[in-house]
Amino acid sequence: MSQRDPQLHPAKGRGQPQAADLVDDLLSLRQQIAVVASSPVIATARQLTAEVSAVLEPVWSVLASRDNTTGIGFLRRLGSSATEVQALNDAVAHRAVRIYQELDLAAPAMQDVWRCLAKPADALVASVRSSPRRQAAAPGGERTACTLGATVRPVLPVVLFDNWTDDTLVVPALRRVLRHWCDLARNATGEKREVARLTLAAALLARGAVLDGDTATVKWFISRWLGLRSTDTRVDGASAALLENGWVTRSVDDDFSAVRDTVTDRVFEFNRGGRADCYGG
Known part of the structure; x- marks a missing residue:
């Protein structure tokens, strides 16, 4: 994507941005995201994750904050017409504009x-x-093109992209996701089995954290594994779903303990680093 014409989009000063400037920047960023969504790299990302599409989808991090400890969030399902997904991506764009103002986005x-x-x-x-x-x-304060970062996060039903205020919708939806991971971890093969075992191990670790009253680890599961901001309502909803018995399995296979150790190491790293919640919508 080419840089914006400086005559049409003059650089802003260091003072407080005006509301009209922020609206203009938001409209520009939305247009840039739409262009990226139709680019070949998005289709390529879907192809690369096709084998694990029952568990994971490609997602796109916009930017990290200036101190590199917090983030803007993930753009999901670029090109999707789902209203809930569009609203989630728009919220990420709002945060990006508030923090960085004018952006030139590139695939x-x-x-x-x-x-x-x-x-x-x-x-x-x-x-x-x-x-x-x-x-x-x-250097010198000139803005450069900002490239989206490609990664993956679990596929979630659109109801989980909302604010989680209705437990009668959220808890069953998340329980179905957890049950699906369990089934794939036990019965799938190849890369699909591998990623399902990772997500299942993270969920079981988070379930143990709920039982221990360890809210920080539950937040870690929501933000780092689900790719959602760990709000209080999401912590409550996730805790309720994790504590239900309809999805838990007593065993997967003889190698699953090694997978759980890998996931446990990640939460230890997170706790030692003391990082803030830096992901999600």
């Missing part, structure tokens, strides 16, 4: 998408353990 390089998503299980673990890469401004 990631094709080779970067291949490198990141060729093995979705590795992409998921890498994304869970790290913050989004900060896109710094060039």
Whole structure:
């Protein structure tokens, strides 16, 4: 995507942005996202994750914050016509404009998408353990094109993209997701089995955290694994779903303990780093 014409979009000063400027920037960012959504790299990302599409989908991090510890959020299902998904992406765009104001967005390089998503299980673990890469401004304050970061997160029903105020909808929906992960972890093969075992291990760890009163780990599960902001209502809804017995399995296979150890290491890393909730919509 080419840079915007400076005559049409003059650089803003360092003072407080005006409401009209923010609206203009938001409209521009929406247009840029629409262009990216129709680019070949989006279709390529879907192809690379096709084998695990029952569990994971490609998602796109916009930017990390200036201190590299918090993030804007994930764009999901670019090109989808679902109203709930569009609203989620629009909320991410709002946050990006509030923090960064004027942005020039570019699609990631094709080779970067291949490198990141060729093995979705590795992409998921890498994304869970790290913050989004900060896109710094060039020296002198000139803005550069900001490239979306490609990664993966679990496929969720659109009801879980909402604010989770209705437990009668949220808890059964999340329970079905958990049950699906359990079934795939036990019965699927190949990469699909591998990613399902990772998500299931994270869910079982979060279930244990609920029983122990460890809210921080539940928030970690919501933000780092589900890719959603860990609001109080989401913590309550996730806790209720995790505590239900309709999805829990006593065993998967002899190797599952190693998968759980991998996931446990990730939460230990997160707690040692003391990082803020930096993902999600």
